[in-house]
Amino acid sequence: MSTTDPAGTRPGTEHARAEHAAAERPGAERPADERPAAELRGVSQVFGDFTAVDGIDLSIRRGALTTLLGPSGCGKTTTLRMLAGYSAPTNGTILIDGDDMTRTPPEKRGLGMVFQSYALFPHLSVAENVGYGLKLRRVPADERARRVAETLDLVGLGHLAASKPKKLSGGQQQRVALARAIAIRPKLLLLDEPLSNLDARLRVQMRAEIRRIQGETGLTVVLVTHDQDEALEMSDDMVLMRAGRIMQQGAPQSVFPSPANRFVADFLGYENFVSAADGTSLTVRPEHLVVEPTAGGAGRAAAPAAAGLHLPGTVTDVAYRGVDLLVTVAAIDASGARVRLVSDVRATGTSSLAPGDDAVVTAPQSRLVALAD
Ligand SMILES: Nc1ncnc2c1ncn2[C@@H]1O[C@H](COP(=O)(O)OP(=O)(O)O)[C@@H](O)[C@H]1O
Ligand SMILES: [Mg+2]
Numbered sequence: 001m002s003t004t005d006p007a008g009t010r011p012g013t014e015h016a017r018a019e020h021a022a023a024e025r026p027g028a029e030r031p032a033d034e035r036p037a038a039e040l041r042g043v044s045q046v047f048g049d050f051t052a053v054d055g056i057d058l059s060i061r062r063g064a065l066t067t068l069l070g071p072s073g074c075g076k077t078t079t080l081r082m083l084a085g086y087s088a089p090t091n092g093t094i095l096i097d098g099d100d101m102t103r104t105p106p107e108k109r110g111l112g113m114v115f116q117s118y119a120l121f122p123h124l125s126v127a128e129n130v131g132y133g134l135k136l137r138r139v140p141a142d143e144r145a146r147r148v149a150e151t152l153d154l155v156g157l158g159h160l161a162a163s164k165p166k167k168l169s170g171g172q173q174q175r176v177a178l179a180r181a182i183a184i185r186p187k188l189l190l191l192d193e194p195l196s197n198l199d200a201r202l203r204v205q206m207r208a209e210i211r212r213i214q215g216e217t218g219l220t221v222v223l224v225t226h227d228q229d230e231a232l233e234m235s236d237d238m239v240l241m242r243a244g245r246i247m248q249q250g251a252p253q254s255v256f257p258s259p260a261n262r263f264v265a266d267f268l269g270y271e272n273f274v275s276a277a278d279g280t281s282l283t284v285r286p287e288h289l290v291v292e293p294t295a296g297g298a299g300r301a302a303a304p305a306a307a308g309l310h311l312p313g314t315v316t317d318v319a320y321r322g323v324d325l326l327v328t329v330a331a332i333d334a335s336g337a338r339v340r341l342v343s344d345v346r347a348t349g350t351s352s353l354a355p356g357d358d359a360v361v362t363a364p365q366s367r368l369v370a371l372a373d
Contacts, residue, residue, distance in 0.1 A: 035098050037062040037188055037220035038083060043092030045078045045244075052078045054244035055092065060188070061237055065214050065221040069231040070241035071267070076224040079241075080190050083222065085109050097187060109188075112181030116193040118174060120165040126176050127152065127161040133184040151183040154213060171202045178210070182217065189214075191223040195230065207233050228268050232256060240264050259283065261372045271342055273371075274309065275335035281371040284309065286344035288367035291315070291327045294358040307365040313341070315357045325351055329361050 038060040045053040053075040060066050068076040081087045082094060085106035094102045101109055112133075120129050131148040139147070152158045155175040165173055174194065181189055191210070195203045211234055214221050225231050231238045232252045239249040248260040259265035262273065262281065270283045294312065313331030325345040333339045341361050345351060353359060 036060055039095040041093045043089045046090040052244055056246050062220050063218050064236035066237040067231040067235040068224045068239050074241040075244040080192050080224050084111055084113055084190055111188045112186030113190045114177045114181050114194045116196050118177030122165055126163050129176055130179045130183050147183055151179045155179045170198055189219045189221045193224055274333040274339050277334040282368045284363045284367050286342045288363050289343040290362050291343040291359050294360050309363040311361045315353050315355050315359050318351055327353055329359055
């Protein structure tokens with residue numbers, strides 16, 4: 001399996017990005033390639049008596065950016081390594097472009113990979129680093145030079161082609177590592193926490209940068225992260241993992257408003273959890289909770305809404321945070337449990353509430369999310 005293009009099929013004058021896109025994007029040659037770029041079927045990885053990945057089924061959408069998201073140790077890297085071919089699954093099947101590659105070695109899978117520690121070759125120039133995979137694949141020198149230039153242009157480092165990696169900033173080195181993985185025109189680009197060594201600001205910039213590169217090339221990307229903000233911002237599809245299993249998957253816009261269970265809700269930053277009268281576990285975003293003073297004890301708050309959440313309680317904290325204000329209320333939910341509810345009040349920056357005040361917390365039925373467990 002080679003990612004090398006047949007000689008002479010690519011006129012040298014074409015614009016690099018459009019060309020790369022045409023080479024990789026579904027539909028370039030066929031009308032539409034709806035097949036998944038990769039599939040895991042019943043894939044497990046067992047180390048001794050520990051099951052790191054527990055029979056997962058996963059379909060990687062072609063031309064999309066899929067993130068594997070979950071806490072440390074949930075099996076994200078193990079999954080990516082099996083996809084890349086660095087470790088064979090204990091059970092299950094891995095398909096790439098519809099071909100069974102479960103036992104195919106990494107170099108024959110045609111994939112690009114960037115790890116957290118994106119070791120560049122220190123003695124090679126930036127251009128030589130980026131061309132390394134092409135050289136291994138015996139791409140002729142002129143074709144190689146052209147592709148290196150295109151790829152460096154894509155990541156915005158054309159002007160540093162002759163530099164040695166140690167002269168580059170962390171962010172620039174990260175781009176070189178990306179370029180090196182992209183230059184071979186991989187079927188899949190696998191990124192394992194590629195931004196975690198960068199400082200916070202650069203990390204946020206690189207999220208957009210990777211999205212742009214993915215959009216311009218049409219590459220299928222699988223990115224591992226433990227950062228929910230990163231996953232929400234970057235994903236077309238996000239896959240939430242816990243203890244080797246998939247808890248929920250889908251577009252961020254569908255997963256975030258409807259976490260399937262307490263774990264997912266917790267992981268996505270929900271913090272208000274209450275039991276309803278029928279024992280159902282519910283959550284609600286802080287920005288959807290309204291806290292009002294129980295005016296004189298007999299005001300409007302005394303009339304519960306026909307549906308939705310309505311809990312009397314006591315304000316325990318009012319925190320001013322610039323753009324918003326957090327009001328925390330202690331209450332007793334329908335199961336009799338003590339709960340702590342946080343309401344996020346945007347923009348006004350003031351509240352008539354103070355710690356110790358009696359208050360009522362409400363949310364409309366439409367804002368309540370029922371959790372499976
Ligand atoms: N080669 C190995 N031998 C034994 N246990 C391993 C090995 N690789 C990973 N693990 C264990 O499998 C679990 C999942 O690891 P990993 O996939 O690296 O998690 P993540 O990337 O989500 O943080 C962890 O508990 C880890 O300690
Ligand atoms: Mg990991």
